[in-house]
Amino acid sequence: MSEAWIIDACRTPRGIGKKGKGALADEHPQHLGAAVLKALQERVGFNTADVDDIVFGTSSQRGTQSGDLARMAALDAGYDTKASGVTLDRFCGSGITAVNIAAANIMAGMEDLTIGGGAEMMSTHGQGGSKSSPFLDNDNLRLRAVHPQPHQGVCADAIATLEGISRKALDEHAVESQRRAANAIKNGYFSKSLIPVYKEDGSLALDEEEFPRPQTTIESLSQLNPSFGKLADISLDEQGTTFRSLLLQKYPDLKIEHVHHAGNSSGVVDGAGAILLASPAYAKANGLKPRARIVGMCNMGDSPTLMLNAPVPATQKVLQRTGMTINDIDLFEINEAFAVVSEKYIRDLGLDRDKVNVNGGAMALGHPIGATGAMLIGTVLDELERRDQQFGLITMCAAGGMAPAIIIERI
Numbered sequence: 001m002s003e004a005w006i007i008d009a010c011r012t013p014r015g016i017g018k019k020g021k022g023a024l025a026d027e028h029p030q031h032l033g034a035a036v037l038k039a040l041q042e043r044v045g046f047n048t049a050d051v052d053d054i055v056f057g058t059s060s061q062r063g064t065q066s067g068d069l070a071r072m073a074a075l076d077a078g079y080d081t082k083a084s085g086v087t088l089d090r091f092c093g094s095g096i097t098a099v100n101i102a103a104a105n106i107m108a109g110m111e112d113l114t115i116g117g118g119a120e121m122m123s124t125h126g127q128g129g130s131k132s133s134p135f136l137d138n139d140n141l142r143l144r145a146v147h148p149q150p151h152q153g154v155c156a157d158a159i160a161t162l163e164g165i166s167r168k169a170l171d172e173h174a175v176e177s178q179r180r181a182a183n184a185i186k187n188g189y190f191s192k193s194l195i196p197v198y199k200e201d202g203s204l205a206l207d208e209e210e211f212p213r214p215q216t217t218i219e220s221l222s223q224l225n226p227s228f229g230k231l232a233d234i235s236l237d238e239q240g241t242t243f244r245s246l247l248l249q250k251y252p253d254l255k256i257e258h259v260h261h262a263g264n265s266s267g268v269v270d271g272a273g274a275i276l277l278a279s280p281a282y283a284k285a286n287g288l289k290p291r292a293r294i295v296g297m298c299n300m301g302d303s304p305t306l307m308l309n310a311p312v313p314a315t316q317k318v319l320q321r322t323g324m325t326i327n328d329i330d331l332f333e334i335n336e337a338f339a340v341v342s343e344k345y346i347r348d349l350g351l352d353r354d355k356v357n358v359n360g361g362a363m364a365l366g367h368p369i370g371a372t373g374a375m376l377i378g379t380v381l382d383e384l385e386r387r388d389q390q391f392g393l394i395t396m397c398a399a400g401g402m403a404p405a406i407i408i409e410r411i
Contacts, residue, residue, distance in 0.1 A: 002279050004103035005290035006408065007046075009378030010039045010195050011273035014366040015210045017122030023206040024197060024270040025123035029058070029065045032197065032272035033073025033119040039195040040115065040276045041077070044288065049080035052111035055102040056087045057094025057118030057370035060125050069119060092337060093398030094118055095373025096406055099275050100297040103406075107294070112282035117274030118370035147304045148246035152399060153228035153265065155307040156338035157258045158247055162306075163344055167259035170339035171221040174264035174363045177336060181360025182214035189359055189386065193378040211267045211366040226258035227265065250305045264339035269366030273374035292381050295391070295407040296322035302401045308341050310403030311395045312348045318393070318405040326351065329407070330389035333376045335396030336361035358383060372396065377406065384410040 012035055015024030024032065033056060041048055056070035070085030090097040099116030106114055150158075160170065184190055185208075196207035232244040248254065278288055298321055300314035311334055319325060332355055334345045346356055359379060362372065373396060380392035395405035 001107050002109050004106040004277050004294040005280060005283055005411070006292040006294070006381060007276040007278050007283065007288050007290055008040055008044050009273070009275045009374070009381055010036050010043065010193050011371070011375045011378055012036060012197050012271045013194060013206050013209050014269040014271040014368060015206050017268035017270050017366070017368070019123050022123050022270055023210055027197065027199070027205060029069060029119050029121045030072045030076045031200070032121070032270065033069055034076035035195065035197050036117060036272045036274040037073055037077040037079065037115065040274055041079070044276060046113065046276070046286065046288065049082045050113045051079065051083035052114055053102065053105065054083060054085035054115045055098040056085065057090065057098040057373060058087050058120060059089050059091050059094050059369040060120065061087065061089055064124060065121060073119065090402060090404065091399035092335065092367070092369055093373060093396055093402055093404045094370040095273065095375065096377070096394060096396060096404040097299070097373070099374055099377055100404060100406055102275070103277050103294045103297065106277055106279050112279045114277050115274050116277060117272065117374040119272035120368040120370040121270045122268045122368055123270050144246070148249045149304050149307060149400065150243040150246045151228065151231060152307055153260055153338065154232045154243045154247060154256070156260045156265070156340050157228055157256050158251065158254060159306055159308060159344065160259050160340040161254060161257045163340070165340055165343055170259055170264045170343060171218055173339045173343050174221060175216055175218055177357065177360045177363040178212060178214055178216040180358060181212050181364035184359035185209060185212065189383065190379070192382045209365060211269050212364045216263060221263040224261040224263050227261045229258040232256065232258070247305060260338050260340070264363060266335070266337050266362035267366030269368050271366070271368035271371045271375065273371045273378060275374050275377055290411045291385070292408045292410050295409050297406045298404070300403050300405070302403070304401035307399060307401050308337060308397040309344070310401055311341065311345050311397050311405070314395050314403035314405040315349060315393060318407055322407055324407065329391050329393045330355065330387070331358060331380050331383055331392045332356045333380045333392065333394040335367065335372055335376065336363045337367060337397050339363060341397050373404070377408065381408060381410065
């Protein structure tokens with residue numbers, strides 16, 4: 001089996017995902033995807049006709065985000081028409097999955113040069129198309145009866161209640177995420193991967209992170225009302241189904257304490273990220289210098305009703321598959337979908353907090369669903385190089401109760 005080498009990684013800044021407020025909110029998602037693809041080619045100088053495939057993650061494939069975003073972004077970036085593309089959806093895990101598949105095709109010996117990444121416009125969220133939800137589809141009550149799937153924020157509150165994790169602990173976690181992100185931005189830790197986004201007329205759209213709130217304090221967070229208490233009890237259909245009732249089908253005695261709010265949940269943002277991968281043979285023949293190699297990958301399913309708990313078993317699985325242990329990993333990146341996800345991850349695995357999300361996470365920077373996984377891989381790679389360390393593990397929860405994971409080794 002061939003190795004898959006990471007040649008380079010880049011990403012856009014994360015723009016606030018709100019029309020009229022975010023600097024990227026008026027851009028087409030193909031334009032964001034094209035920005036990272038074009039940047040990879042300009043940074044590395046590879047022949048785009050040699051790209052075997054581009055695998056993109058995009059969770060909301062509706063409206064402007066429909067129609068195979070990977071292929072359209074490649075054409076928009078000026079890639080040779082020989083460079084094909086495919087777009088997939090594993091909800092929040094789409095970006096990691098896209099990179100994993102792009103790497104797996106190289107490792108299988110079927111391809112030599114691939115790109116894995118993703119793009120997501122949370123400001124528009126593809127609302128020009130169908131608004132149906134796989135969790136609330138009233139035409140598929142059979143699935144709902146077997147695997148009730150509530151809103152992810154309600155799940156986060158339920159997990160915190162089940163685990164006995166207090167709002168104070170979650171707010172402290174959120175403040176630390178903001179502090180670490182502010183430190184990383186101040187010291188230029190993201191500058192190696194960060195690329196500017198330009199508008200169609202050539203003027204600058206955005207060249208820095210737009211979402212962080214470095215002024216955040218425990219006191220300011222304590223003033224925020226929980227976000228998901230009222231949402232949990234909104235009637236979803238004529239039968240009076242609510243998110244709370246869906247969850248109580250599996251956990252009938254659970255009295256949910258609502259502890260998550262805008263400050264300790266991931267930010268709604270727009271963005272794109274991409275990873276260039278090559279086989280060793282192709283890289284050597286074409287003078288491409290590798291930055292890292294893929295050590296191992298896995299996917300894991302868990303409870304679809306709690307939805308957010310798969311990162312821990314995914315981590316255990318990828319470590320077991322690669323013959324590694326927690327102590328072998330220098331840096332962990334776990335997406336901060338909600339504070340409880342990363343807090344539980346740290347507690348369950350007994351991790352040193354100084355190795356986890358060292359430059360902050362989605363609570364401070366935001367979570368552009370399909371793009372986040374590729375962004376996190378690039379962030380870990382940059383930080384391994386900056387610290388002269390070796391191994392990084394990246395994972396994240398995904399709707400439906402799933403988590404992909406990947407381990408990379410710096411070369």
